[in-house]
Amino acid sequence: MTPRIASILMPLMRGVDPERAHDLALRALRFGLAGADRTPDDPILACRVLGHDLRNPIGLAAGFDKSAVAIGPLMKLGFGIVEAGSVTPRPQFGNPRPRLFRLVEDRAVINRMGMNNAGIAPFRARLAALPRPRPAMLGVNIAINKEGAAPLRDYPMLYAEVAALADYVAINISSPNTPGLRDLQGERQLQDILAAMAETRAAQQAKPPILVKIAPDLSPAALEPIVEAVVTHGMDGLIVGNTTITRPGLRSAHRSQAGGLSGPPLKHLATDVLKRVASLSKGRNLTLVGTGGVASGADALEKLRAGASFVQLYAAFAYDGPALISRIRRELAALLRRDGVRNVADIVGADIR
Numbered sequence: 001m002t003p004r005i006a007s008i009l010m011p012l013m014r015g016v017d018p019e020r021a022h023d024l025a026l027r028a029l030r031f032g033l034a035g036a037d038r039t040p041d042d043p044i045l046a047c048r049v050l051g052h053d054l055r056n057p058i059g060l061a062a063g064f065d066k067s068a069v070a071i072g073p074l075m076k077l078g079f080g081i082v083e084a085g086s087v088t089p090r091p092q093f094g095n096p097r098p099r100l101f102r103l104v105e106d107r108a109v110i111n112r113m114g115m116n117n118a119g120i121a122p123f124r125a126r127l128a129a130l131p132r133p134r135p136a137m138l139g140v141n142i143a144i145n146k147e148g149a150a151p152l153r154d155y156p157m158l159y160a161e162v163a164a165l166a167d168y169v170a171i172n173i174s175s176p177n178t179p180g181l182r183d184l185q186g187e188r189q190l191q192d193i194l195a196a197m198a199e200t201r202a203a204q205q206a207k208p209p210i211l212v213k214i215a216p217d218l219s220p221a222a223l224e225p226i227v228e229a230v231v232t233h234g235m236d237g238l239i240v241g242n243t244t245i246t247r248p249g250l251r252s253a254h255r256s257q258a259g260g261l262s263g264p265p266l267k268h269l270a271t272d273v274l275k276r277v278a279s280l281s282k283g284r285n286l287t288l289v290g291t292g293g294v295a296s297g298a299d300a301l302e303k304l305r306a307g308a309s310f311v312q313l314y315a316a317f318a319y320d321g322p323a324l325i326s327r328i329r330r331e332l333a334a335l336l337r338r339d340g341v342r343n344v345a346d347i348v349g350a351d352i353r
Helices: 003-008 010-015 018-030 071-075 120-128 151-162 181-185 187-203 220-232 264-280 297-305 315-320 323-338
Strands: 047-049 052-054 058-060 081-087 100-103 108-111 137-142 168-172 210-214 237-240 260-262 287-291 310-313
Touching (some): 018 071, 018 100, 058 323, 081 120, 081 168, 081 310, 108 264, 137 151, 151 168, 151 187, 181 187, 187 210, 210 220, 220 237, 237 264, 260 264, 264 287, 264 297, 287 297, 297 310, 310 315, 315 323
Parallel strands (some): 058 081, 058 310, 081 137, 137 168, 168 210, 210 237, 287 310
Antiparallel strands (some): 100 108
C-alpha cells in the first residue's frame, strides 16, 4: 500500500469511534500497511535545525504516537521530524472514555486523553530498537504522571533515560488534560525545573537539545518570563504551542466538550503567540517550533515566516492521512520558489524582522 492509497481509505474510518480509529491507524502503521513515501524532497526544503540536517521542516507533533509503537513507519511517510510521546515515568490509562472527539465541520479535534501511555521502560526499548540512520529527526516529548509526580525528579530522570536515543527532548508543561501541569509554566516552577534539567544534561554523555512546549493560551505578560527562563538555563528553544482550552468560532456539536482543541481553529491564536515569542527571542539563539492548525503548505509558510525553524501537525494528519505530507512539501516548495526564496531557512522569521 502507498501513502496515497492509505489516505483514500481514510473516509472509511470516519464512522469508527475516534479513539478506536486512532488505535487501528497506529496498528496499521506498525505493520507497514501505510507504505512509504520515496519521493525525493525538493532541495529548497533542506535545512539544518538543532545540529541536524533535515530533508524538510515538516514534523509530526507529539500525541499521535505516545508509546512509540510506530515511530519507524511514521518516519517513512516523508516527515522531516517525528516527535514521540508524551511519555511519563509510569504507565497510565488516562481519563475515562469517551475522551477523543472529531469536530468534522471544523476539521478539528478535542481530546482529554490524559496522557495515556505505556511508561518510559517499553518506550525506551522501542526507540533503542529503531534502525540507524533514521530517515527523520527524532524528538521525544516527556511529561509527568497524573498521580505521584515530582517534576524536579521526573523530568530530569526521563531526559537521562532518552538522552542517548533522542535528537531533541521536549518538556511538556502545557497539556490541559493533566491537573496542575500548566501551573508549571509559572516563573518560579519553571525556573526550578529548567535548573534541574540543565544539571542533569551536564552530567550526561549524550546531551540532546531541550525544547520547552508551552500553551497558546498564555497571556503576553506571561511569555517574557518563560523566554528569560529558557535562556537563563541554557535551553535550546520552545514549541509554540500545545492544544488550546479556548473555543474560537466552532460549529461542531462537540464544541463544548472539555479538553484541548487542535486543528485549524487554533491556527491564528498559536501563530500570534509564536510571533510574540519570536520577537522576545531575537538575538537569543533559540530554536522555535510552530504547531497548531498546520494543514497546507501555506500554513507551514506562515509559521516559518512567524519565526519557526520547523513546523508540526497533528489534526490534519488524522483527517487526511499519509498523503498529506507529500502535498504539504510540494506546496511549500512551490510557494518558496514563487517568492524567490533560495532555501527555506531564508524565510524563517521574515515577518518579525
